[in-house]
Amino acid sequence: DGGITQSPKYLFRKEGQNVTLSCEQNLNHDAMYWYRQDPGQGLRLIYYSQIVNDFQKGDIAEGYSVSREKKESFPLTVTSAQKNPTAFYLCASSTPRLGNTEAFFGQGTRLTVV
Amino acid sequence: DAKTTQPPSMDCAEGRAANLPCNHSTISGNEYVYWYRQIHSQGPQYIIHGLKNNETNEMASLIITEDRKSSTLTLPHATLRDTAVYYCIVRPRMDSSYKLIFGSGTRLLVRP
Numbered sequence: 001d002g003g004i005t006q007s008p009k010y011l012f013r014k015e016g017q018n019v020t021l022s023c024e025q026n027l028n029h030d031a032m033y034w035y036r037q038d039p040g041q042g043l044r045l046i047y048y049s050q051i052v053n054d055f056q057k058g059d060i061a062e063g064y065s066v067s068r069e070k071k072e073s074f075p076l077t078v079t080s081a082q083k084n085p086t087a088f089y090l091c092a093s094s095t096p097r098l099g100n101t102e103a104f105f106g107q108g109t110r111l112t113v114v
Numbered sequence: 115d116a117k118t119t120q121p122p123s124m125d126c127a128e129g130r131a132a133n134l135p136c137n138h139s140t141i142s143g144n145e146y147v148y149w150y151r152q153i154h155s156q157g158p159q160y161i162i163h164g165l166k167n168n169e170t171n172e173m174a175s176l177i178i179t180e181d182r183k184s185s186t187l188t189l190p191h192a193t194l195r196d197t198a199v200y201y202c203i204v205r206p207r208m209d210s211s212y213k214l215i216f217g218s219g220t221r222l223l224v225r226p
Binding site: 045094105 | 148150155156157158159160163201214215216217218219
């Protein structure tokens with residue numbers, strides 16, 4: 001089945017370590033996104049990519065980095081510069097069609113930094 | 115991006131209609147209204163979208179006012195599984211930046 005897969009579902013890291021979250025899609029979508037969600041809050045955009053080898057900062061990009069070497073993959077690295085990395089991270093993908101740009105989301109990765 | 119305003123929480127009885135309002139008074143002519151929902155600890159799920167006509171699918175109905183400044187999402191027969199946070203979003207018809215900006219949404223509680 002087509003879809004968007006995030007792994008792992010739960011991730012624990014020690015403070016000061018970089019960690020990379022995986023996001024893969026087989027929907028042939030051009031655009032991919034990373035969001036962060038804190039308890040009881042809405043989603044905030046970290047980075048997004050419209051095409052391979054191109055990406056833009058969202059509203060809260062500081063302390064994060066991404067790459068888009070393949071259309072199917074958009075990994076997010078949470079660096080040690082991110083002051084409060086513990087959160088729920090969501091990846092999404094979409095492709096523009098006239099009148100509809102529905103986005104599909106993965107099931108998320110819950111990152112806990114201790 | 116146009117902003118949306120939603121009540122923070124609502125509740126309804128199981129089997130009854132759930133009507134979720136959204137204000138988007140600054141919406142422009144080329145912007146669509148999208149609705150997503152997020153069940154606890156899962157990724158958001160697309161529900162429905164519309165431009166100016168009322169829309170219906172197997173999940174819900176969307177009514178957009180004639181001036182397009184507000185809309186209402188209706189779940190005709192709410193079930194316990196509809197308990198979730200519902201997000202109303204506006205975005206351009208052909209958004210070259212592809213961004214989806216989420217607000218805080220409405221937390222819907224369906225009571226037994």
